[in-house]
Amino acid sequence: MGKQKNPSRTAENEAMAKARMLRASPQKLNLVAALIRGKKVERALSDLTFSKRRIAQDVRKCLQSAIANAENNHNLDVDELVVAEAYVGKNLTMKRGRPRARGRFGRIIKPFSELTIKVRQIEEQA
Template identity: 65%
Template sequence: MGKQAAKRRVADNEAVATATMLRGSAQKLNLVAASIRGMKVEKAITTLSFNRRRAAIDVKKVLESAVANAENNHNLDVDNLVVAEATVGKALVMKRFRARARGRAAKIVKPFSRLRIVVREVEETV
């Protein structure tokens, strides 16, 4: 009985992976995500491995998850995958305060972000 399966939101030659509660601002995460857009997956993973930013670790995990989804769930060839999209958005913001002089307080903002990576299989041209 049950529900019908939802239609795929991406094409048949694409696979998706998302991370929803990544600690860090969307602006900083987008700097890392922008560096891999349009790259072949193998080169993107190498680039992220040597990137010194803390956000590169999370981006690499999501990219590897997208590659695993493409291989295991959609039977795509890993050697022909390209990072089609790497989008970053804002999630919640934890608000804290810090006691300051003369009874005042200063606001501390601890943002979270979400990341969505789409990998696409492209035909090899010789």
């Protein structure tokens, strides 16, 4: 008679992590997310560690969280994990401004974004 359980957003061999309120535009964050899509997690972590982009450290933290979720919550093998999905969404936008010439007002937009990373366990072929 009670409510039914919500269906899981991930499959049996998947784990997910989300990072919200990242202080970068979605366009810039998507460049870093594209860097790791489809790669093995150890390769993706090393790529993010040595990336020159500022937001890469936050993406690395989110990926490490997804790996930890896979290991602790879903009992998946860390050595066989692959970044299945990494997608970016918009979040709020701070509006600021500064005075400009002839009494005008220059708008400064400071966007935030959010990142979702899904890792999937893939069995190696012989």
